[in-house]
Structure formats: C-alpha cells, structure tokens
Amino acid sequence: MLIKRPRKWELSENLVTPENVFLNRRAFLRGTTASIAGAATLAVAGCGEAAEKTEALAGGEADLTAKAAELFPYPANTSIPIDRPVTDEEVSSTYNNFYEFGSHKRISRAAEALVSRPWKIEITGEVETPITLDVDQLIAQMPLEERIYRHRCVEAWSMTVPWSGFPLAALVDFARPKSSARYLKMQTFMQPSVASGQKQSWYPWPYTEGLTMAEARNELAFMATGIYGKPLGEQFGAPIRLAVPWKYGFKSIKSIVTFEFTGKKPTSFWEEIAPKEYGFWANVNPEVPHPRWSQATEEVLGTGRRVPTLMFNGYEEQVAGLYKGLEGQNLYR
Ligand SMILES: Nc1nc2c(c(=O)[nH]1)N[C@H]1C(S)=C(S)[C@@H](COP(=O)(O)O)O[C@H]1N2
Ligand SMILES: [Mo]
Numbered sequence: 001m002l003i004k005r006p007r008k009w010e011l012s013e014n015l016v017t018p019e020n021v022f023l024n025r026r027a028f029l030r031g032t033t034a035s036i037a038g039a040a041t042l043a044v045a046g047c048g049e050a051a052e053k054t055e056a057l058a059g060g061e062a063d064l065t066a067k068a069a070e071l072f073p074y075p076a077n078t079s080i081p082i083d084r085p086v087t088d089e090e091v092s093s094t095y096n097n098f099y100e101f102g103s104h105k106r107i108s109r110a111a112e113a114l115v116s117r118p119w120k121i122e123i124t125g126e127v128e129t130p131i132t133l134d135v136d137q138l139i140a141q142m143p144l145e146e147r148i149y150r151h152r153c154v155e156a157w158s159m160t161v162p163w164s165g166f167p168l169a170a171l172v173d174f175a176r177p178k179s180s181a182r183y184l185k186m187q188t189f190m191q192p193s194v195a196s197g198q199k200q201s202w203y204p205w206p207y208t209e210g211l212t213m214a215e216a217r218n219e220l221a222f223m224a225t226g227i228y229g230k231p232l233g234e235q236f237g238a239p240i241r242l243a244v245p246w247k248y249g250f251k252s253i254k255s256i257v258t259f260e261f262t263g264k265k266p267t268s269f270w271e272e273i274a275p276k277e278y279g280f281w282a283n284v285n286p287e288v289p290h291p292r293w294s295q296a297t298e299e300v301l302g303t304g305r306r307v308p309t310l311m312f313n314g315y316e317e318q319v320a321g322l323y324k325g326l327e328g329q330n331l332y333r
Contacts, residue, residue: 065117068136073229074144074164080220082148083314084300087159089228091302096235097153098254099203100188100195108235113194114255116238123174125260126181135239139225141174142166146229147222152284152313154248158298163243164226169217171259177213181261184216185209186242189257204273209242209253210266210280212322220245220318246315248282278333283323284313285332 094108101107101114119135143166152158172184188207192198198205215221222243225232232238237254244251250270270278277291286296286309297306312319323331 064134064136068139068225069231071139071144072164072226072231074146074226077145077147080147080149080318082150082160084150084160086148087161087300088302092159092161092227093233093235095157095301097155097249098235098237100197100205100207100255101235102197108233110196111234114189114191114234114238115194116232116234116255119239120257121240122258123171123261124258125185125262126178127261128176128178131175135225138171138174139166139240142170142223144225146226149222149243149245150313151243151245151249151252152298152309154250154278154282154290154295156293156295156298156309157301158309159301161227162229163222163224164229165222165224165240165243167219168211168221168223168242169219171223172213172216175259175261177261180263182213182263183261183265184211184213185258185260185262185266186253186256187258187260188253188255204269206257207253207269208266208272209251209268211244211251213261214322215244215319218319218322220315246283246312246319248278248284250278251282279330281323281329281331282333283319283331284309285311287311288332290333 095105096107096111097105098107098111101110117136120132121135121138122130122132124130144164145166146162146164148160148162150158150160168184186209189195190198190206192205197203211221222245224237224241224243225239227233227236232241234255237252237256240256241254242252242256251268265280268278268280271280284295289295295309298309299306310316
C-alpha cells in the first residue's frame with residue numbers, strides 16, 4: 001500500500017490509519033476532518049487482501065502514536081501568571097490519586113498496566129454529529145501548548161506542574177454542541193481486569209465528572225496530553241485528562257474515554273459517594289472548610305512547607321465571573 005511520509009508540519013493532516021476511515025465516516029460527512037479522511041481513503045485504496053489490511057492497521061496505529069509523541073515539546077503559553085516553582089517530577093509522579101489503581105498515593109507502578117495507546121475517544125450526546133476517534137487523531141487537530149498550573153487537592157496538598165495539551169474550548173468547538181447542551185459530562189475507562197480498584201463494587205465506577213458549558217469554554221479549562229514536556233505517564237491519567245486548576249483536584253478527571261454533552265447536570269463520582277462532602281462545583285475557597293478539615297492552608301509537595309490557600313486557587317481573575325448570580329448555591333464543595 002501507499003505510504004506517504006509526512007513532514008513534521010504536515011502532521012495534522014496525516015495522523016491517520018485505515019481504521020480511522022471507518023470510525024470517521026461521520027466526521028468526514030460533517031467536513032471538519034475532511035482532509036484527514038480523504039488522505040486515508042487514498043491509503044486504503046492500495047490494500048488488497050484482508051491480511052494486508054490487518055497488518056496495515058496495526059502498523060498504522062503505532063505510527064500514529066509515534067507521530068503524536070514527535071509533537072513534543074508543545075510551545076509554551078506564558079500568559080497565565082504563576083508564582084511558585086515547578087514541583088519535581090520525581091515527587092509529582094510518585095504521589096498520585098487514581099482510585100482505579102488503589103486508594104493510596106503510590107499507584108504509579110500499578111497504573112503502568114493501563115494500555116493507554118491506541119485509545120478511542122467518544123464525543124456524544126447533544127452534538128451535531130456524534131463521533132468516535134483515536135486520541136492522537138484528535139490531538140493532531142487541536143491547538144497545542146504548554147501551561148504551568150497550580151493543582152490543589154481537596155485533601156489540602158498541592159503541586160505546580162507544566163501540562164502539555166490544548167484548551168478544552170477547542171474540543172467543545174470540534175464537538176459542535178447543540179443549544180440544548182448545558183453540561184459536559186466526562187468519564188474514565190472501565191477495565192476492572194487492569195484497574196483492580198474497579199473490582200471494588202461499592203464505588204460508582206466509571207469515574208465521572210462534569211462542568212457547565214461556560215466552565216468548559218473558560219480559557220483556563222485545559223485538556224492535558226502531556227506533562228514535563230512529554231506524553232502523560234499512566235499515573236497522571238494518560239492519554240488525556242482534564243486540568244481545571246481553580247477547582248479541587250478531584251474535578252480533573254483522568255484517562256477520559258467519553259465526552260458527553262447533556263442537558264442534565266451530571267453527578268460526579270465523589271458526589272455520588274459523599275454528597276455532603278463533595279459537590280458539583282468544588283471551587284477552591286480557603287474560607288469554606290471541608291466538613292472534616294480546614295481548607296485554609298495546603299502542603300506544597302516536595303517542600304515540607306504549608307502555605308495559605310488562595311481563593312479559586314489563585315485564578316479568581318479568570319473565573320470569578322462564571323459564578324455571578326449563582327451565589328445561593330454551594331459553590332465551594
Ligand atoms: N479517573 C480518575 N481521575 C482522577 C482521580 C481518580 O481517582 N480517578 N483522582 C482525582 C484527584 S482526587 C486528584 S487530586 C487528581 C490527582 O492528579 P495527579 O495524580 O496527576 O496529581 O486526579 C483526579 N482525577
Ligand atoms: Mo484530590
């Protein structure tokens with residue numbers, strides 16, 4: 001079959017496998033990825049036997065992943081101020097919350113069992129045209145950049161890390177939600193044989209999170225595909241996770257497989273488990289304690305120091321406007 005070797009700057013039009021052709025008929029129809037689908041059709045036309053097609057498909061996926069890795073490092077967006085040193089990778093990559101792999105922080109080894117590529121993403125619900133596509137095909141079409149963000153866990157520890165990724169607003173535009181879409185609901189994979197935490201049936205798996213459409217379109221809402229200038233390790237939520245730095249860390253859902261646009265407010269994983277402790281909004285506020293502990297200060301990972309927690313985790317300027325008129329609601333839990 002015909003193999004076209006793209007140059008690096010041509011990637012976004014060529015991150016393609018024959019399999020994507022089948023999965024992206026609908027994308028092809030709606031025109032947004034017409035050039036991609038068109039290129040792949042040419043490639044498939046050269047393949048005769050079924051066996052050959054299978055071989056091409058396997059090779060194609062590996063190729064897609066390799067090309068996505070070549071996009072690193074993403075250009076830095078320095079327009080969002082940060083006043084803290086970046087947390088050592090050694091520290092942040094060995095202290096993680098990922099309940100699918102255990103309810104403690106040392107899950108990084110166990111999480112390596114997750115096969116995070118190839119990885120299918122479904123965009124569904126109240127959208128013009130639902131679509132399933134490979135994560136690397138999505139990434140290739142997004143405006144990639146690196147941003148340094150604070151991350152504040154509801155358990156009162158924090159870190160500061162450079163995420164690579166793209167604005168969630170770009171994914172929303174790509175999805176073309178209908179006016180009936182009021183919320184974006186996101187879900188993590190469900191693979192109990194790999195993620196032993198999911199065998200614990202008292203948890204409401206799969207992990208679910210949600211944002212309002214206004215939050216999803218806010219400039220700070222970010223889809224991370226990498227960290228420290230490299231593709232995400234599994235412990236960080238490979239291949240794609242949310243980063244909403246003005247909210248407690250549990251909102252930043254990892255290893256997403258489904259983006260569903262909906263008219264109905266989603267119930268998140270932790271809200272389902274303990275609604276008095278964890279709500280839908282979960283905006284960081286040092287003055288509103290968790291029912292069992294204070295949120296006034298946080299331990300900065302790797303420094304042995306506690307510092308005061310900031311309103312909206314220091315991002316008040318960018319996000320306070322989202323909550324005008326909602327003051328009656330419990331915005332900080
Ligand atoms: N699927 C999934 N996403 C998740 C979690 C989880 O257990 N499962 N934990 C959340 C919590 S509580 C935090 S603080 C962050 C931790 O992200 P980090 O390990 O990259 O620091 O991920 C969030 N996303
Ligand atoms: Mo957290």
